[in-house]
Amino acid sequence: MxxxxxxxxxxxxxxxxxxxxxxxxxxxxxxxxxxxxxxxxxxxxxxxxxxxxxxxxxxxxxxxxxxxxxxxxxxxxxxxxxxxxxxxxxxxxxxxxxxxxxxxxxKEEARLTLLAVKYALKRERIDSSKFILLDIGGGSTEIILNEGDNFNSKSFNFGIVTLTQKYLTSNKLIEELDNWKKEINLFLDELDINLEDFTFVATAGTPTTIAAIKLGQDFFHYDKDEVNGTIVNLKDLDESLEMFKNSNNETITKLVGRGRVEFIEVGIYIYKAIFEVLEKNESIVLDDGLREGVAIDYCLNKSI
Missing domain, CATH: 3.30.420.40 (ATPase, nucleotide binding domain)
Structure with missing residues (x-):
C-alpha cells in the first residue's frame, strides 16, 4: 500500500x-x-x-x-x-x-493546514471557494484567508499554552487579546476584503472540543466524523465557558482530556476574540489540520 x-x-x-x-x-x-x-x-x-x-x-x-x-x-x-x-x-x-x-x-504551517482543510471541506460537501481559517495552537495562532486558488496568511505569536502560562487573571488575558485583535485587524485591513463574503472555519483542539461537547461527546467518546462540519456559535462558547468555570477538575478532564484542562478556558477566550474580530456569529469546525496537510502534500509531491 x-x-x-x-x-x-x-x-x-x-x-x-x-x-x-x-x-x-x-x-x-x-x-x-x-x-x-x-x-x-x-x-x-x-x-x-x-x-x-x-x-x-x-x-x-x-x-x-x-x-x-x-x-x-x-x-x-x-x-x-x-x-x-x-x-x-x-x-x-x-x-x-x-x-x-x-x-x-x-507560512508553511498555514499552507499545509489549508491544504488539509480544503480536502476536508470538499469531503464534507461544503463550499471551499471563500473562507477564513482559524488554527489555534499552543504557541501561535494562524489566520488564513482563502479565495479560490489564492490565500493570505499570518501567524500571530500567541496560543493557548503561552497565554495560559503568562496570565493568571482573565482581566489581563482579555487586555492582551484586545491588543492582538488590533494586530489581526491591521492584517485584515491590508487585504481590503469584505469579510461578509467569507465563511468562518476553525480547526485544532479548542474548536473541536467545543463542537464535541455540543454534540454530547467527551474526550473518551470523541467521534471526529460527527465533529467534522459541526456549526459552533458564540452562544456555544459562552455556555462552555460557564460550564468549565462551574465544574470540578474531574469533570473537565473527562470532557477535554488530561493535559488540556488548564488551557481550555484560554482557548475559548481566543476563539471568542477571533469571532469578534471577524464579526461572525458562527463557524464551521473541522478536525483536519497540519498532520493531514503534511500527509496530503507528501502524497501529491512525494517530498516536503
Missing amino acids: NKVTTIDLGSNSFRVLIYDCLNHKIINEYNEVVGMADGLNETGNISLEAQERVVDAIMRSSKSLEYDPKSAVCVTTAAMRLASNSNDVLKYFEKTTGARFKIIDG
Missing part, C-alpha cells in the same frame, strides 16, 4: 497519522499531550522534562501504530521556532528515536 506516516509536534500536542495516499484516507492515528512549551515563556528553552515526554510519545506511538520513526515525515512548529535550544533538542530526538523533525515557519 502506498502510505505515509506523518508526525505533527506542536507546542502542546503530539499527533501521528498513517495515511493512504492512493485513496486519501486515514489508516490510523495517535494523539498525546506532551506540553512541549511548558516553561518556554520563562526560560526560552524546551525543558528536559518536555523533551523526555516527546521521546516517550514517539516510542509509545511507534509501538502502538507499528511505524518506524526514521521513515516518518516529521514537522514541528511554534514552540520549536521560539526556543533557543531547538537545534540541540532536534538532534536529541533523532539520536534517541530516529525521528528527524523539520521546523516549519508560519
